[in-house]
Amino acid sequence: MRTGALPPSRIAFFGIRHAISLDIYVNRLYRYINCSNVAYLTALVYLRRIQILDPRCRLTYENIHRLYATALLLAIKYHDDEHYSNKFYAHVFGMSGLAEINELEGLMLSLLGFRMSISQGEYYDYKIFIMNRQAVSSAAVLQCESNMPISVA
Numbered sequence: 001m002r003t004g005a006l007p008p009s010r011i012a013f014f015g016i017r018h019a020i021s022l023d024i025y026v027n028r029l030y031r032y033i034n035c036s037n038v039a040y041l042t043a044l045v046y047l048r049r050i051q052i053l054d055p056r057c058r059l060t061y062e063n064i065h066r067l068y069a070t071a072l073l074l075a076i077k078y079h080d081d082e083h084y085s086n087k088f089y090a091h092v093f094g095m096s097g098l099a100e101i102n103e104l105e106g107l108m109l110s111l112l113g114f115r116m117s118i119s120q121g122e123y124y125d126y127k128i129f130i131m132n133r134q135a136v137s138s139a140a141v142l143q144c145e146s147n148m149p150i151s152v153a
Contacts (some may be wrong), residue, residue: 042075
């Protein structure tokens with residue numbers, strides 16, 4: 001790999017800039033996916049963890065939809081008793097199919113070091129963060145600016 005090149009794990013999450021905003025995208029997920037509110041919040045924790053583990057990992061307009069969808073998928077599988085098939089999620093997330101979602105799921109698990117649990121403190125910190133900003137949806141927390149990391153501090 002040449003110096004400065006992104007490793008395959010990060011390249012996989014990049015795509016084209018979505019035609020719909022993150023707000024609309026998250027509202028679509030909320031409408032079609034019957035999951036707990038804990039899963040939506042946990043997905044944010046996972047995204048922040050990835051940024052802490054690898055500060056070069058940035059949330060951009062080109063990757064935020066895929067990163068959030070994949071984080072949500074992992075959170076649903078970890079926290080919720082019932083969930084749909086990956087084929088269903090691939091369709092709702094707007095991904096090309098089962099192979100893509102399976103690849104992204106594996107890559108994110110690896111980026112997280114397979115650490116899926118969140119502490120009660122992490123949960124409440126993010127819940128308070130969202131409530132303080134009077135977020136209508138989790139998308140309001142992810143005020144994604146090109147090449148700028150999210151910050152919870």
